Amino acid sequence: MSLPDGWEMVIGLEVHTELQTKTKLFCGCANAFGADANSQVCPVCLGLPGSLPVLNEQAVELAMAIGFALHCSVAPSTFHRKNYFYPDMPKDYQISQYDLPINSNGYLDLPDGSRVTIERAHLEEDTGKSTHLGGSGRIHGADRSLVDYNRSGVPLVEIVSGPDMRSAAQARAYAAELRGILIATGASDGRLEEGSMRFDANVSVRRPGAPLGTRCEIKNLNSLRSLQRAIDYEAARHVAILEDGGKIRQETRHWSEDLGETSTMRTKEEADDYRYFLEPDLVELSPSIEWQDRVRAALPPMPAERRATLLTIVSEPTSAQRDAVGVIVDLQLDRFVLDAVAQGADAALAIARTSNEIAAGIDSLANLSLDSFVTTLQLEASGSLSATQAKTVLAEVLATGGDPVAIAAARGFEQLASDTLSDLVASLVEAHPDEWHRFREGDEKLAQFFIGQVMKATKGQANGKAVIAELNARR
Amino acid sequence: MTSAHDIAARVAAGSSATTEVETSLAAISQRNAELNVFLYVDEEGARAAAHQVDERIARGEKLPLAGVPVALKDNLCTEGIPTTCSSKILEGWRPPYTATVVERLLAAGAIPMGKTNLDEFAMGSSTENSAFGPTLNPLDPRRVPGGSSGGSAAAIAAGMTPISLGSDTGGSIRQPAALCGVVGIKPTYGLVSRYGVIAFASSLDQVGPFAANVADAALTLEVIAGHDRMDSTSLPETSPSLVAHLKDGVAGRRVGYVKELVDGSDPDVAAAVAAAVEVLRAQGATIVEMSIPELQLGLSAYYLIAPAEASSNLARYDGVRFGLRVDGDDVAGMNEATRTAGFGAEVKRRIMLGTYALSAGYFDAYYGQALKVRTLTINAFQKAYADVDFLIGATTPSVAFPFGSKTKDPMAMYLNDVFTIPSNLAGDPAVSVPFGRGEANLPIGVQLLGPGRSEAGLLAAAQVLEDAERAR
Amino acid sequence: MSSRLTREDVAKVAALARLRLSDEELDLFTEQLSKILGHADDMAALDLTGVAATAHPFGLINIVRPDVVTPSLNRDAFLSQAPDVQDFRFAVPRIVGEAP
Structure with a gap:
């Protein structure tokens, strides 16, 4: 979706990712999803009087890994308290990095070649989770809420981009690329459905070249689809207001996936005064060069580099x-x-079959050994199996874990005898004189037409290369 | 009452710890109803602990505080034992965990007798701010015992326990020690763990001991001090050796006699400090009269920094997870009703002050400026310590004052802390030791201040004053 | 600055701190806080440009703990202390407004 002519979207994203540590950010309670309510809490993450936070070393290393993967610089950093009352925040303040984040000034290059700047990527703690009783189970209209603090204190890194994106699709691509990076660093499991990553989008519109317009922040988007839809909706809303001669009010907005629209959560005037101040229970975090180098050296290749490596196996992708x-x-x-x-x-076949058939059966990947995969591809490349047959075999190997040769045999996948194929091609040439004429005149695209006809007649049992050979023999 | 050293020695030699516990319980029951020192007496727990100590001694364990009864300020978390901070908002709360300092006392064979009264959330200088009534000064029940650790100081003065723990954020150990005529130590920030110590102002709070004599205070500090991995601000070193240095004396030491740590105090107090200075001089110390004007700014900085941190530390008393709840229409209303009913006036005043100091538009002028004044205080101390080993002055401007004499005007009460606050701002140790008597024959506290980690030297100097006081 | 501390300022701060003040308390606190801040004004008037702020007495850095699980609390130990519990969760009255 795009805006009417003469308008430009400006998008910046704040992405919260939970870190895959064994324990929480400031205490030794397990960091695991789905445990019994309030079974993974202690005085620290319950905010009991007298408790004190102690920083998790692994969380620091994962935060640095994210920073390095995003080309940030790591600097001496501190923790602040963000003060606000809310029942899911047990101390009624959140410990977060504020003016001195661990990572700042990086960038992320997207597959389309565009670059998004990263302003900062800082550590903070997650809140507990509320469930709402009465009403419709939502916060509005509920008459009572129940709080589980298992998630309280789970380490988060908040990654803040510059206002660099110009379409919802680009924002989605950024979020997807970032997700790949977070998984590659081992920082996140990338499970959006479990809330491992959450997105806040800052959206404004302007006439190209004009100063930035007034922005609205859409909070807590939890899928790539919601992200894209919400941004498109919000930008269109801004344009409609502005074209009507109205003004945008700076505010925080909520996205309803069901209604497909955003609504006001809080206006700027209602914004809390968070009274940030340095957290006196923690000390400065200033990773030494040696510590930084150790984390940097352990970084695996990032998705962009891995895509490039993979593309080198085909000559002209x-x-x-x-x-x-x-x-x-x-x-x-x-x-x-x-x-x-x-x-x-064969490289091209391996890429094609992996991105389609294996991707479709990814949940049962354990059934497919490397040897079975290679054997299937070799059968296809040699013409012993048609493409359709190879796909069927692969699907069955994925489903059952069987041997591809045996599966092909059991299904009676044998190549059409060459004289049968020859007879079939002869009859097709006769039935389609115009196409045959054009093919003979050099229109190679018509080969696909005849292959299609052969596949239709044989229910995919023929090999494409053999059909072309037969056609050429008759030319 | 017998000293902690003597009790530990006889229990180690086979005398039953139960005897010590019963002696302490008898002393408590004799005067607690009158003085309101203990908010909770754990008779059953103390007796059980005494049996365990006897068993451990029988097994050959070496326990530095074997069978020594100890009183705990009621802002120290004790598992299963009510911990109130003298606030209605925590009334009846039984923590599910125990503070590191209490764990260390237990490991050393000490026997917690119960929880002592304080100004609510340690905010005050007289225990008049306790939600459960004031503690009376055992030396003159018409007067305050000081605060905020008034109960723990009074427990020593009344002979209920030989040692006790308090916490000192702006003088809350030293001031009541002075007013009750006992020894009180505010250790170097980070020397003693804060884990399980209910926070007032995190960058200033420090737990320390009270005792009837310097040696017992030193021994108690040795037991509770040392690194704790549960406290990020805990210094990395193990507990210092203190008792072994008590006889080091002051010969050859240079002592700063600081004008600003005496100015404004009553004449009897100033005279006691002057006499203490002469004792140190006679024992071979070199006295350097000095002025550190920056110390006078400390009070204003303190009364912004401490409330600012407190306003955040006390946010968690919201009626959700523990303690008092007063119902409201919605969760915010419930928070508000709970806090309004649960906190006393002084706590509210400081929360208000701190919230204001941190709020948008005022942060730089108040809190930010106070942090810079804190730097000035630290620098001024450092400059002084380039010349002298430690400083001497008064602990409080006067002896114990009568109830109600300073409750009308918060600022008058705050001024009582003017000599003690600078050490908290700097994170440095200081000791109050009884020396001389003033109005109505009440004790006077002389304060010795030193740079970070100078406890051994400070306590040796305190021992010199204690010896001189006994000889008088 | 403190001379400008108004009753409205005090009311706003009370709301931020989730405290409800009676009219009398509002008056009293306005007066008392003004007086306390009056003392602070001596300090606020100092020119401390170039002086670093100290939020913490000692410069410890990089205090971290290994990422090793330690036992969590037994639920009964803290749920028994809670004002209202349902299904092992802390129950609260309805929440108005989303978290920031």
Whole structure:
């Protein structure tokens, strides 16, 4: 979706990601999703009187890893208290980094070549979770809420981009790329459905070249789809107001996935006074150069580099192959493809089958050994299996874990005898004289037409290359 | 009452700790109804602990505080034992965990007798701010025992326990020690763990001991001091050796006699400090008269920094997870009703002051400026300590004052802390030791101040004054 | 500055701190806080440009703990102390407004 001519969207994202540590940010309680209510809490994360926070070393390392992956600089940093009353925040203040974040001034390059600046990526603690009773189970209209503090104190890194994105699709691409990076660093499991990543979008519109317009912040978007839809909706709302001669009020807004619209949560005038001040219970965090180097050295390759590596196995990548490589890296299957090619699989086939058939059966990937994959691809490349047959075999191997040769045999997947194919091609040439004429005149695209006809007649049992050979023999 | 050293020695030699507990319980029951020293006496727990100490001694364990009864300020968390901070908002709360300092006392064989009264959330200088009534000064029940650790100081003065723990944010150990005629130590910030100590002002709070004599206070501090991994602000070193240095004396030491730590005090107090200075001089110390004008700014800085931190530390008393709840239409109304009913006037006043000092538009002028004044205080001390080993002055401007004499005007009460506050701002140690008597024959406290980690030297000097006081 | 501390300022601060003040308390606190801040004004008037702020007495850095799980509390130990509990959760009256 795009805005009417003469308008430009300006988007900045704040992304909260939970860190995959064993314990919480400031105490030794387990950091795990889905445990019994209030079973993973202690005096610290319950905010009991007298308790004190002690920083988790691994959380610091994961935060630095995120920073390095986003080309940030790591600097001496401090923790502040953000003071506000809310029942899911047990101390009634949140410990967060404020004016001196651990990471700042980085960037993220998107697959389309655009660059988004990263202003900061800082550490903070998560809140507990409330469930609402009465009403419709939502916060509005509920008459009572129940609070579980298992999530209280789970480490978060908040990654703040510059206002650099110009479309909802670009914002989505940024969020997706960031997710890949967070997974690659080991910082996050990337499970959006479990709330491991949450997005806040700052959206404004302007005439191109004009100063930034008044922005609204849409809070707590928890899927890439919501993110994109909410931004599109919000930008369109701004344009409609402005074209009507109105003014945008700076405010925080809530996105309703069901209604497909945003609504006011809080205006700027209602904004709390958070009374930030330095957290006296914690000391400065100033990672030494040696510590930083150790974390940097342990960083695995990031998705962009892995996509590039994967593309080197095909000589002149098509745009479909570039997309396929993106899917493969997202699914963490790039090593699998590279290994298959190293064992003799055809690169183009490996990429195509992985990004489609394997991607579709990713949940049962354990059933597919590298050897079975390579064998299937080799059967297809040699013409022993047609493409359709190869796909069927792969699907079955994924489902059952069987041997591809045995599956092909059991299904009676044998190549059409060459004389059968020859007879079939002869009859098709006769039935389609115009197409045959054009093919003979050199229009190679018509080969696909005849392959299609053969596949239709044989229910996919033929091999495309053999059909072309037969056509050429008759030319 | 027998000293902690003597009790530990005889229990280690096989005398039953139960005897010590019964002696303490008898002393408590004799005067607690009158003086309101203990908010809670854990008779059952103390007796059980005494049995355990006897068993541990029988097994051959070496316990530095074997069988020594100890009183705990009621802002120290004790698992399963009511911990109130003398506030209605925490009335009846039984913490699910125990403060590190209490764990260390237990490990050393000490026997907690119960929880002592304080100004609500340690905010005050007289215990008149306790929600459960004031503690009376055992030396003159018409007068305050000082505060905020008034109960723990009075427990020593009344002979209920030989040692006790308090906490000192702006003088809350030293001032009541002075007013009750006992020894009180405010240790170097970070020397003693704050884990399980209910926070008033986190960057200033420090737990320390009270005792009837310097040696017992030193021994208690040795037991509770040392690194704790549960407290990020805990100094990395192990507990210092203190008792072994008590006889080091002051010969060859340079002592700053500080004008600003005496100015404004009553003549009897100033005379006691002057006499103490002469004792130190006679024992071989070199006395350097000095002026540190920056110390006078400390009071204003303190009364912004401490309330600012407190306003945040006390936010958690919201009626959700523990303590008092007063119902409201919605959660914010419930928070407000709970806090309004649960906090006393002084706590509200400081929360208000701190909230204001941190709020948008005032932060730089008040809180930010106070942090800079804190730097000036630290620098001024550092400059002084480049010349002298430690400083001497009064602990309080007067002896124990009558009830009600300063409650009308908060500022008059705050001025009582003017000599003690600078050490908290700097994070430095200071000791109050009884020396001389003033109005109505009430005790006077002389204060010894030193740079960070100078406890051993300060206590040796305090021992010199104690010896001289006994010889008089 | 303190001379400008008004009853309205005090009311606003009370709301931030979730305290409800009676009219008498508002008057009293306005007067008392003004007086206390009056003392602070001596300090606020100092030119401390270039003086660093000290929020903490000692300069410890990088105090961290290893990422090792330690036992959580037994639920009974703290739920038994809570004002209102349902389904092992802390129950509160309705929440008006979303978290910031």
